[in-house]
Each structure stands twice: as structure tokens, then as C-alpha cells.
Amino acid sequence: MVWRDAQATSLLLNTTRVAQSVRWHDGRETGSYWELLSAVPALARPGQAEGGSALYLGVAGGAAISATQAAWPALRPQGVEIDPGVTALARAHFSLSIPVAHDDARRFVAKDTGRYAVIMVDLYATGQIPAHVATVEFFESLARRLAPGGVVAMNVYGGGDPESIVGPLAASLGRVFPGLMAARSASGNTLLLAWGEPMAVATAEARLRAAPEAARRAALRLSRTLEEGAPLAAGHAPLTDERSDMEIRAARALSR
Template sequence: MAHRQRTRRTAVERETVDFGVAELLQDPDRPRAWTLLIDGTPQSHVDLDDPGHLEFEYVRRLGHVVDLAAPPGRPLRVLHLGGGALTLARYVAATRPRSGQQVVEIDAALVDLVRRRLPLERTSRIRVRTGDARQVLSRAPEEAFDLLVADVFAAGRTPAHLTSVEFVTAAARALRPDGLYAANVADGAPLAFARGQVATVLAVFPYACLIAEPAVLRGRRFGNVVLVGARRELPIAVLTRLTASDPFSARVVHGEELTRFAAGAAPVTDADAQASPEPPPDLFGPRT
């Protein structure tokens, strides 16, 4: 969630799902592209003709992480916590054929809607499971995945139990030694939540970086921060070039600068975890 979107969209379907009202809005510039909203909050954009197209800024940044997780074209084992319309899973399937992917989505009715209206390619090898992200993660085998993406929102907020050291430790356990952890975090001034999440990731992974627009980092705008953690050095130079060339360019913060960003923030534990801040009511503009 939390991104800018074009305004020329027309609602084509509304359906009550388990955790709200889902809307599918057709993209006027792409004949088979759709935006999924839940209770008015944009969740996903999918182009059925071009799954390699990533519309939302933060999803483009997660796409860069996918691109750098392994040499080009090499299949990956990926665990997606949070499903939406399966945008990133479709991207992995398109850019890395034969990848084995598991998507965890708590809203069974939403999964059914996406399968009916935005069907997957039969060769995609994407398996969708319904359930709580942390519960499913706790049962994942050790060192099973090359990439784990945490992108779970409920009413526009990341649930508290997916923000702690215990949660990130469980994610690290499920990753292979050279695997990557990537999390989508939404925050605004004074960025206390984002700083706590950086401290949390650094408590588990020896290498980390964040990717965000300068306006978000300065607290001038509520928006998305993508956090990446690993047990190996990250390809910072390449990631910096990729994010700088995006339509909405972003900065990559790492090393001592990342340590300074998180200065004074303590790692979050299950005992003190809180959901991410609620987005401003006017963030996504007027309802359709």
C-alpha cells in the first residue's frame, strides 16, 4: 500500500471479501491491467498481458531485489507473506521461469476473487495458501527459500506480530545462507516505526539497507520504505543505480548512514510490538 496512482480509473467490480470490500479498477492505459483496492486502499496492480510491468513504486523496488537475488533468469524459491493480486509472484514467474513460489494470504475470499478475475498462468508454479503469515512461517522448513518478501497490511497497517525480532528471526531461519529478506514498511514523520524496523532487521541480519524516496526519508510525505536484510553483502552499487533510474527515484541507505538513521531506536520484540502507523485519510485521494 501507500503509493501514488493515476486518477483515470473506473470501478468495474466491488465484492465483499473476508476482511473488507475489494474493488477491481481497470487501467485505461493497459487493456488487461487492473488495480486491486481493499476498503479504498490500493493493494496491487496487475497487467495480465505483461506481468513484468510493475506500476507501484515500492513494488518496483521489490522487483529490483528480485532481480539481484541471483544471476538473471535463475529460478528462485520464494515465500511471499501477503498476497493481494500476486503482482510480485507473477513478476518472479515471468522473469525467472521455473521458480517455485509460495504465497500466504489470510483472506480466502480475496484469493478466490483474484483467481477468478485475475487468473494465473498455468505454468507459473505459484502456490497460494490461506492462513496467518506468521503461523505459516513458523512451520516453514529451515533454509528453504532464496527470498522472503513480507508485505502484509490489514486496514492499511502492518500487523504488530509481523514487526518483531522474533518474526524476523523466523524469516531468517527459513532463508538459505545467501537468501534475502525484504519487507515493505509504511511510515511518515517522525519515522519512529521505520527506525524501529531498521533496528529490528539489524538485530537479526549483519547486512541491511533501506530504499525510499528522499521526501519519505525526510518525513515530508507518508510512504513506503523497503527494508532488505541478508547474511551476505548486498549489491548496493547496482541497487542504487536501479532505484535512481525509476520514474520516482529513490535512495538506498546502508552502512554507517543506516546505523545513524536507526540511532536511538531499539529492536522491536513481541512484548512491545505495535502495528504500523495508520496512513493519512487523504493519502489515496477521493474514492471512486
């Protein structure tokens, strides 16, 4: 549903409790996690985001994409959205203009041959987490699509029990990617960040300080909560295609 009032236009999917995209009529920031994503290309190896490609798994209304493209106009985007009806609404009401493939995210990644400097995964919303895009095997397929020096960013919302969701996902990502960090948004979301090489917090902070002006505020907000991912993963078993309880965890977190 698209909801328009005197202040903003919002896209609501599956529930009226959470908006997947919001656009204020006066153009100001919403303060949500998707604006933080505009700083993520700075976390790739310097120069990667200039003329590189970005893969957006989960488009919705394109709020994260719009914020990122405003700061990184040379980044070539490719979106993946399972529902063409959602894309039609995004083009009609949120000015979405990037190419979008309509497919299941895991199926798209499995058959894709591209390499991306930035991969953004925004498939987990309102406590409903598709188990097949939350396993080691899925993250291995992402690693094959990540360009050398690139970065993966994953938005995670865990309802009333976020650590029960973030921990297993961090453990699963850490099984595949040598570099793992996390950051928190004011809206209660966790951004898990992964690299194909070891990454220190100090190095990530230095890269964020070099973000372009349009992403500077987001970079500052992101760096304030940046932390190593290993402590989040500690004590949690990685999720695999053969062994995953993510759907049960998500249902419990949503009910709390």
C-alpha cells in the first residue's frame, strides 16, 4: 500500500506497522536505516565505488537506492525485487529509475555473472526472514559476485529480540567473509558489513571519513556505532541450508 499524508509518502508491505520506504515531501531525511546505506560504498576499497557496480537485493520503494545514488552518481546500480507490482509502485510514487530484475534474490545471484563493488541485502523485514537467504550457502554465492575490495551490507531487523536474529546471521556471514562488522541505526536496525579480506575498525572509519559530501552525515552516523562483528557472532552456530531455525527465531522475535 502507498500511503500519502500531508508530510510524506510511504510504502507499506505486508503490514501497516512498518514502512519499507518513506519520502518526505520537503526532501528532508527520514532518520531511518536506508539513509545510512548511502555511506556504504565508502567502505569498499578506495576507488571501487567510482564507476563500479552495485547490486541491490530487495528494492521496495528504492529509498536506500535513491540516497546512495545521490551520493555516488557514478555507481552503476542493478536492483532485484521479487514482486513486479512493488516495482511499479516504486516507479510511480518514489521516482525509482534503476534497472530492476524481478526474481528471487538467491536464484538471481546463483545465475548472475556480474561482479559488484557494493552488494546491499535488504530482504529481512517485519520479522519475516526468508530462511534460504540467511544461510552460509547464500553468503557463499554473494562472495562469488563481490568484486575484489568490495563490501556487502545487510539490513537486519529483529523485532523485539534483535540479538537472536543478528547473532546467527553474523556467525553465518563470518563463516564466509574474513572481514565482519556491525553498525546500529536509530530506527533499531542492525547493518551487518562484510568484506572478502580482514578489515579493522580504524580502517573502516578512515574510509567513512573520506565519503563524499552528500554521504558525509550518513558516514558520521555509521561510524559512531561501528563495531567488530565477531562478538555478535560468538556463541551462535552458522545457519546452513541443512540446518536453520531462522523462521522460528523470526516468529519469536516478532511476537515479543
